[in-house]
Amino acid sequence: MNKIVKKQKLADGINLFEIEAALIARKRKPGQFVILRLDETGERIPLTIADVNREKGTVTIIVQVVGKTTEQLGTLGEGNSILDVVGPLGQPTYIKKFGTVVAVGGGVGHAVCYPIARGMKDAGNYLISIIGARNKKLVILEEETKSFSDELYITTDDGSYGRKGFVTDQLKEIIESGKKVDLVLASGPAIMMKFVSLMTKEYRIKTIVSLNSIMIDGTGMCGVCRVEVGGKTKFACVDGPEFDGHEVNYDLLMKRLASYKEEEKLAHECYLKTMANSEPIN
Amino acid sequence: MKKKKKKKRAPRQEMSRQDAKQRVKNFNEVALGYSIEAAILEASRCIGCPKPKCVDGCPVFVDIAGFISLIQEKKFVEASRKIKLTNVLPAICGRVCPQETQCEIECVLGKIDEPVAIGRLERFVSDYEAEAGEIEIPARPDPKGKKVGVVGSGPAGLTLAGELAKMGYGVTIFEALHKPGGVLVYGIPEFRLPKAIVAREVDFIEKLGVEVKTNFVVGRTASVEDFFNQGYDAIFLGLGAGLPWFLDIPGINLVGIYSANEFLTRNNLMKAYLFPEYDTPIKVGKKVVVIGGGNVAMDSVRTSLRLGADETHIIYRRSRKELPAREEEIENAEAEGVIFDFLVNPVEFLGDEEGRIKAMKLIRMELGEPDSSGRRRPVPIEGSEFEYRCNTCVIAIGQGANPLALSAIEGLKLNKWGYIEADWDTTKTSVKGVFAGGDIVTGEATVIEAMGFGRRASIAIDKYLSTGEW
């Protein structure tokens, strides 16, 4: 059992949770994730560790509501507990001084990008952050990101905040401005990572992406998380989740992410129905 | 006393099973066990050899003649306790041991008649003991003041932990998944080994004083070095063979192609057959094919039938004679309607626009000269490829050593396949204080062999910790 010690709403449908998990906090390096299971009938889902507090023995996760499990997690509050939390999983990010690093986070993908970006800044890089969101209400961690970034840009699809357009537009402008970019980090929807990678490939800029494939055990035992990188099969949970963006087969990733679309919809609807029929908690 | 007059021996007692038509519609256990009468009758077949051969076939040396004679005396609980002196998981072994190649193949009766059904009797008495609510917890011995860390809660780890606790060591099991049991919980299906039985056996081991820490991935949450720094005196690695093999052919990553590990884990550990009551989904199409011919393939194909597939196939590259699965499991699968396609092998998977598998390309095989395993080697027949439609595919061609915990242990010797090099007798590895056993040493083997490692490790660890000599 892992107690939630803090919950904070960051945006519509995006919450931050600080959870007791002392052992994980002690070992975690940026880029790693946990897998959690809410209750006995629950699914195991992976979530990036956004931050840790070693003194308090806690880890922070930032979660967007997209389906049944994330919806249910969203109903939990301070004092509630999560049945299982395991980690830290995955390879840590290879952090060193590259020079100028651009960190691109799309949607809740910025929660994945954020700890890596901070690690890059701490390693002495010149850090440019780009946060992309559908609209103003969905922009997360702006103040926090600003505090450690050398430059920060925000793009929204509808133009309700920052620059109107996609993160790729902003990235292109930065590159075209003549600044020498040594590394691009990208995390977000597969389609976003695909277009970022297509673009940086043209400019021959090394690009690291953090893949969000479906996972179960997170230890290399089941193979559900397999992705194709450079024509070879890799397991995202143990070989990744970060890979060379120019080598990833994104179309395959997107198809595999959609494997259970109907079942996920059904699970979510069933859950919402039982919630509507049950007594309100507060 | 026994009469001189020769009594006619009863025939080997069948164990009743759920009817094949019924059982494919549920996940309940297929075999239903012996009645008291059948058990006594079967036990009466054993002639109580003075030097029983059967024991030679049992990796943990169960006193077979001894426990069967107690059944003859209707002392069922005592019989179960007799088994437990050397085998802490009798209800599990009675169900899943390949007895026909272990204890029963050695039984002298087998030469003239059918062997005594040792496994079925073992199952009967341990279930009897549990149902009678008379599970005995041995008294805790004086603590030895030494700690042992056991990594992995499969049969190797559980057995070792139980034995060490009985000697008075402090034992903690570290398990990566959220439930202890290893393959017993995530691999072997409910209809062959009910999970309640595994839970009962794990509970017994906890009652012996063993602490079980789940959600703990050694190599990530902590390293073996950390354990030694925290005052553990010895470590045992019982990690299993948890790395699924895939075929290196085009299309292997299409949607709808599962490793057997994924397919079985979704269903057994995550209870996907109860979706949406349980959150984890599983999807089988109308026609399911399973590639492989071992027990894992049989478990997968029979699972897919129960999940509602209309047509299920086993695709195997050799012939029926070479199938590595237990005969009983092959018969069960056949009775349930599984179709076997022999002497074919996939060369490519074909997908639709959504990237979902819709067919595969198979090539016909013929058997050539025997290979190193003594089985005739399958050789592809050139130009014999053909297309074969299917909606779901499970790859059950075996597994290898998962390197996750191993790469970080300095000085640990692995063999060329990546398994740990450990002494068979003492289970010692190349690193002082580190022992290993079960599938991570031998490659995929059996429950009882893993338990044999656990037992031998307990003796070796006790010796090491009492003398300090490596």
Ligand SMILES: Cc1cc2nc3c(=O)[nH]c(=O)nc-3n(C[C@H](O)[C@H](O)[C@H](O)COP(=O)(O)OP(=O)(O)OC[C@H]3O[C@@H](n4cnc5c(N)ncnc54)[C@H](O)[C@@H]3O)c2cc1C
């Ligand atoms: C390494 C990694 C790190 C991640 N970090 C974050 C994070 O920091 N914040 C965040 O909000 N999300 C993160 N995700 C995504 C998150 O795991 C999914 O949003 C979550 O599993 C959805 O579960 P659900 O039941 O709410 O939705 P569902 O309705 O079940 O699924 C919605 C979508 O999420 C994906 N998904 C479903 N089940 C799984 C699963 N078991 N494992 C992975 N993906 C799944 C599928 O693409 C699916 O279509 C991460 C994923 C990975 C692999």
Ligand SMILES: Cc1cc2nc3c(=O)[nH]c(=O)nc-3n(C[C@H](O)[C@H](O)[C@H](O)COP(=O)(O)OP(=O)(O)OC[C@H]3O[C@@H](n4cnc5c(N)ncnc54)[C@H](O)[C@@H]3O)c2cc1C
């Ligand atoms: C589907 C299937 C059916 C089978 N049927 C039979 C049968 O009928 N009869 C039979 O005798 N045998 C059968 N076997 C084989 C048998 O199950 C194995 O030989 C046996 O379970 C091996 O035991 P073990 O203790 O070595 O490892 P496992 O049972 O594999 O357990 C290893 C445990 O270690 C954990 N672990 C791994 N890495 C780490 C880590 N880094 N940190 C923490 N924990 C870790 C794993 O999660 C797992 O729980 C079957 C196997 C499968 C897959």
Ligand code: SF4
């Ligand atoms: S443990 Fe297995 S091999 Fe040994 S006697 Fe029992 S059934 Fe036979």
Ligand code: SF4
């Ligand atoms: S060999 Fe057969 S008959 Fe003899 S003791 Fe063993 S089980 Fe009984």
Ligand code: FES
């Ligand atoms: S999640 Fe199972 S192997 Fe990666």
